[in-house]
Amino acid sequence: MITVLRLSLPLAIWLASFSGVYGLHGLMCSSRWAGPPIGLSERGLLIGAAILAIAVQSLCLVVLRAPKWRDPDPAMRRIGLALAAIALVAAIWTLLPPTVLASCM
Amino acid sequence: MNALRRHRALSRIWASDPGLRGWFTTVNHTDLGRMFLAVAVFFFVVGGILAMLIRAQLASPRSAFLGPDHYNQVLTMHGTIMMFLFAIPLFEGLAVYLLPKMLGTRDLAFPRLTAYGFWCYVFGGAMMVFSLLAGVAPDSGWFMYPPLSSTIGAPGINPDFWLIGITFVEISAISAAVEITVTVLRYRAPGMSLSKMPIFAWYALVTAVMILTGFPPLILGSILLELERAFGMPFFQVAAGGDALLWQHLFWLFGHPEVYIIFLPAAGAISTILPVMARTTLMGYGWIVAAAVSLGVLSFGLWVHHMFTTGIPHMGLAFFSAASTLVAVPTAVQIFAWIGTLSKGRPSLHLPMLWLLAFFATFVIGGLTGVMVAIVPFDWQAHDTYFIVAHLHYVLIGGFVFPMLAALYYWMPHFTGRKTYFKLGNTAFWLVFFGFHGTFLLLHWAGLLGMRRRIDTYEAGQGWEAINLIASISGFVMAIGFALVLIDVVINAVVAIRGSRDPWKAGTLEWAMPTPSAPYNFASLPHVTSRDPLYDDPELPVRLARGEGYLGDPGRARRETISVEIASGAPRYITVFPGNTALPMLMSAITGLFFLGMLLKTYWLVPISASGVIACALYWVWSLGGTTREGPLPVGRGPDLLTAAETADPPGWWGSIFLLLANGTFFGSLLFGYVFLWTIAPNWPPPNFAEPGLGIGLTALAGAALTALGTRWRPGAALLFAAPGLVALAVTGVMTLMLVPDPTAHAYDATLWVLIGYGLLHQPWHS
Amino acid sequence: MLLFLGARRQAGHVGAHVGGEARIVRLWCDYAVLVSLVVALAVGLPGWLA
Numbered sequence: 001m002i003t004v005l006r007l008s009l010p011l012a013i014w015l016a017s018f019s020g021v022y023g024l025h026g027l028m029c030s031s032r033w034a035g036p037p038i039g040l041s042e043r044g045l046l047i048g049a050a051i052l053a054i055a056v057q058s059l060c061l062v063v064l065r066a067p068k069w070r071d072p073d074p075a076m077r078r079i080g081l082a083l084a085a086i087a088l089v090a091a092i093w094t095l096l097p098p099t100v101l102a103s104c105m
Numbered sequence: 106m107n108a109l110r111r112h113r114a115l116s117r118i119w120a121s122d123p124g125l126r127g128w129f130t131t132v133n134h135t136d137l138g139r140m141f142l143a144v145a146v147f148f149f150v151v152g153g154i155l156a157m158l159i160r161a162q163l164a165s166p167r168s169a170f171l172g173p174d175h176y177n178q179v180l181t182m183h184g185t186i187m188m189f190l191f192a193i194p195l196f197e198g199l200a201v202y203l204l205p206k207m208l209g210t211r212d213l214a215f216p217r218l219t220a221y222g223f224w225c226y227v228f229g230g231a232m233m234v235f236s237l238l239a240g241v242a243p244d245s246g247w248f249m250y251p252p253l254s255s256t257i258g259a260p261g262i263n264p265d266f267w268l269i270g271i272t273f274v275e276i277s278a279i280s281a282a283v284e285i286t287v288t289v290l291r292y293r294a295p296g297m298s299l300s301k302m303p304i305f306a307w308y309a310l311v312t313a314v315m316i317l318t319g320f321p322p323l324i325l326g327s328i329l330l331e332l333e334r335a336f337g338m339p340f341f342q343v344a345a346g347g348d349a350l351l352w353q354h355l356f357w358l359f360g361h362p363e364v365y366i367i368f369l370p371a372a373g374a375i376s377t378i379l380p381v382m383a384r385t386t387l388m389g390y391g392w393i394v395a396a397a398v399s400l401g402v403l404s405f406g407l408w409v410h411h412m413f414t415t416g417i418p419h420m421g422l423a424f425f426s427a428a429s430t431l432v433a434v435p436t437a438v439q440i441f442a443w444i445g446t447l448s449k450g451r452p453s454l455h456l457p458m459l460w461l462l463a464f465f466a467t468f469v470i471g472g473l474t475g476v477m478v479a480i481v482p483f484d485w486q487a488h489d490t491y492f493i494v495a496h497l498h499y500v501l502i503g504g505f506v507f508p509m510l511a512a513l514y515y516w517m518p519h520f521t522g523r524k525t526y527f528k529l530g531n532t533a534f535w536l537v538f539f540g541f542h543g544t545f546l547l548l549h550w551a552g553l554l555g556m557r558r559r560i561d562t563y564e565a566g567q568g569w570e571a572i573n574l575i576a577s578i579s580g581f582v583m584a585i586g587f588a589l590v591l592i593d594v595v596i597n598a599v600v601a602i603r604g605s606r607d608p609w610k611a612g613t614l615e616w617a618m619p620t621p622s623a624p625y626n627f628a629s630l631p632h633v634t635s636r637d638p639l640y641d642d643p644e645l646p647v648r649l650a651r652g653e654g655y656l657g658d659p660g661r662a663r664r665e666t667i668s669v670e671i672a673s674g675a676p677r678y679i680t681v682f683p684g685n686t687a688l689p690m691l692m693s694a695i696t697g698l699f700f701l702g703m704l705l706k707t708y709w710l711v712p713i714s715a716s717g718v719i720a721c722a723l724y725w726v727w728s729l730g731g732t733t734r735e736g737p738l739p740v741g742r743g744p745d746l747l748t749a750a751e752t753a754d755p756p757g758w759w760g761s762i763f764l765l766l767a768n769g770t771f772f773g774s775l776l777f778g779y780v781f782l783w784t785i786a787p788n789w790p791p792p793n794f795a796e797p798g799l800g801i802g803l804t805a806l807a808g809a810a811l812t813a814l815g816t817r818w819r820p821g822a823a824l825l826f827a828a829p830g831l832v833a834l835a836v837t838g839v840m841t842l843m844l845v846p847d848p849t850a851h852a853y854d855a856t857l858w859v860l861i862g863y864g865l866l867h868q869p870w871h872s
Numbered sequence: 873m874l875l876f877l878g879a880r881r882q883a884g885h886v887g888a889h890v891g892g893e894a895r896i897v898r899l900w901c902d903y904a905v906l907v908s909l910v911v912a913l914a915v916g917l918p919g920w921l922a
Contacts, residue, residue: 003671004671025424026421030785073672082392762899805908812901824875827901828874861915
């Protein structure tokens with residue numbers, strides 16, 4: 001079960017952070033449909049949330065490489081690291097550009 | 106005991122009942138897999154005939170071949186049948202048939218559940234086909250958007266057939282997914298660690314988990330829409346605090362992962378067949394596994410790209426555009442790994458290989474047009490045009506049907522035990538290949554010229570006539586090709602000469618048995634030390650037949666196999682499977698009555714049939730396990746093992762975990778709907794919303810604490826504390842429900858009804 | 873489920889005595905508790921926010 005968790009954790013974190021940051025954007029925009037566009041402070045909060053998610057994703061990659069946590073099976077270890085790397089790329093690619101382009105139009 | 110006597114003894118234990126009775130009582134995965142595949146092919150033929158009707162109608166402008174009403178039914182049913190009654194069940198059938206054989210075990214984890222799922226599929230599919238024959242088939246498109254599918258847009262029974270029939274069929278998908286997940290994780294040959302699993306099993310595992318998390322949003326959407334249609338609960342009506350876009354979110358939360366649920370099994374077949382055809386081993390096994398797993402997860406972040414034109418804020422578009430382009434990366438990883446495998450080996454152009462080459466040529470085009478429509482400005486232009494129709498057929502036919510035809514020809518010697526006769530298959534291949542591209546390549550242009558999808562006819566003079574005529578003629582060429590494939594299969598199954606075991610010289614375990622396979626698969630279970638056991642030990646089949654593996658002694662005269670540790674594949678316990686029974690078929694028939702009662706609005710039938718299903722389920726579970734402790738039993742090799750009933754993590758524990766995953770996703774989707782409507786819909790909640798007092802809150806907390814502690818203390822305490830705790834929770838639910846105003850007046854109240862009703866479905870049942 | 877498990881234990885089913893089946897029932901009961909608490913939160917939230 002630990003092996004399955006190791007494999008699924010990085011992408012589960014990506015899914016949670018993607019949903020979280022997108023949900024945060026949704027909550028912000030829902031109060032601004034008829035009002036002014038979201039301001040610098042709100043945009044900063046979104047970018048901060050995205051950077052935090054990327055940091056957690058990077059930490060996950062580091063933890064999966066640590067001797068205490070890594071998989072004893074070398075093949076599964078490589079697959080786990082590949083998944084963590086993909087999840088990190090996914091977090092950077094899907095969270096940062098959209099939050100920089102913040103707009104509720 | 107010699108091999109022949111062992112074979113006879115095991116056959117007596119594992120064989121299905123003889124004659125017609127055997128069809129209804131079998132729980133054997135080989136029989137049920139074949140039955141799944143045969144029914145799926147039947148639905149493919151029905152869906153294909155509907156496609157030909159569509160092309161006949163669109164061959165010329167202002168055609169009167171089908172009227173608008175019939176056209177809408179035919180179009181809706183074509184998509185519905187191909188998606189729900191052909192593609193998913195075909196994967197289920199292939200997995201049900203192949204997985205235990207590839208994994209080196211004797212059956213799937215829950216044989217009766219396989220049978221129950223199969224019969225739900227048959228009865229649900231029959232319900233859908235009946236609607237077509239009766240002229241009341243769903244006609245709102247296979248996506249069933251409200252208000253087209255609400256009582257305003259479709260007052261008849263047509264959408265109810267879809268909402269109820271598809272929910273019924275989805276029981277089959279969920280049960281097969283639980284089955285596949287537990288089987289792949291726990292029912293493998295001893296020694297087969299996760300990293301030594303055949304690649305097809307990885308794909309099946311990812312697909313099954315995707316079904317468990319992808320289908321619940323659609324089941325929820327179908328229930329909500331049916332509640333709106335039947336009882337007036339306005340979830341999707343803007344005037345009453347609902348929102349039609351909620352349906353689109355729930356539908357595409359399922360609908361986009363669905364594309365990968367369809368593609369990934371095909372990719373699993375490709376990764377299995379391609380190295381054998383190229384006479385080498387698979388390049389980049391680890392990368393392919395990582396790509397499959399990441400595709401499975403990333404595909405849940407793309408659903409909004411089906412809704413780019415619905416007025417989503419720009420930043421929302423950016424999120425989903427980025428995620429949609431990203432998904433091309435793991436797809437490309439697989440494509441490059443397959444190309445690398447081809448370049449490493451010496452490919453032979455057998456028929457399965459031809460279909461794989463057709464896959465490459467077609468799917469890559471479909472993938473690239475997919476990246477085009479992931480870009481928002483292009484999508485705004487191409488949305489709802491024939492460009493999208495062409496793209497999705499390139500992906501689905503190129504990415505699923507072609508690999509499945511490769512799989513058909515590859516595993517046909519296994520199904521039939523006969524040598525394949527390929528000449529007719531070659532002709533069929535070229536007809537399908539050119540027919541397909543003649544149809545759908547041109548339809549890209551029709552879309553770019555502005556031809557909208559779903560229209561039943563069009564005016565002349567817009568530059569679409571020649572394209573549509575050629576597309577229709579090509580469509581019929583493709584249909585002739587598919588007909589030839591069917592004829593070829595029948596010829597192979599009936600008149601071809603007996604073939605040898607492992608005709609392709611493959612390395613996976615399904616070829617380590619005589620074909621067609623015996624009902625017990627392996628006379629004794631292998632110990633696996635690599636991904637291609639037959640390459641390492643060509644004598645393995647003979648040694649297994651001699652009983653030199655695990656459980657080679659049928660002396661205990663019952664259906665036994667070994668369950669293993671998830672990661673290492675070390676033997677864990679002996680599972681004793683149930684024998685033949687008509688219970689799954691009976692239970693699915695009663696489940697069918699439940700859905701029929703809902704469909705025909707004969708609501709008195711609903712509680713009666715629900716009680717019948719519960720009674721069957723209780724009888725089913727009661728018959729599990731025995732009343733005698735057997736202690737550790739010899740298994741032929743290694744240490745003695747306990748039976749599953751005598752361990753703390755029996756198969757039911759793992760089945761429950763994955764069933765709860767699906768159940769939790771359903772609940773999560775419901776909460777998503779609640780939050781979505783709260784943020785989007787005006788006047789939410791309405792001024793007179795229900796406010797449960799402190800008393801109800803404290804009672805609920807006390808009930809929760811009693812239940813949680815009661816089940817943990819000691820066995821006797823469960824009934825003393827946990828049962829009253831659950832009853833207290835149920836009482837608070839009923840009291841809150843009584844505070845909620847009319848659920849037909851506002852979507853908020855309707856949502857509370859569903860939320861509390863969901864809770865009430867859990868609490869009393871558990872006590 | 874709890875009553876059913878008790879009946880199986882009374883009838884002497886090995887699985888009900890060993891603990892595997894009790895573990896399954898506990899899993900489902902925990903889920904029921906979780907659902908109840910989340911539903912209570914969803915129902916009470918508008919009132920608390922108002």
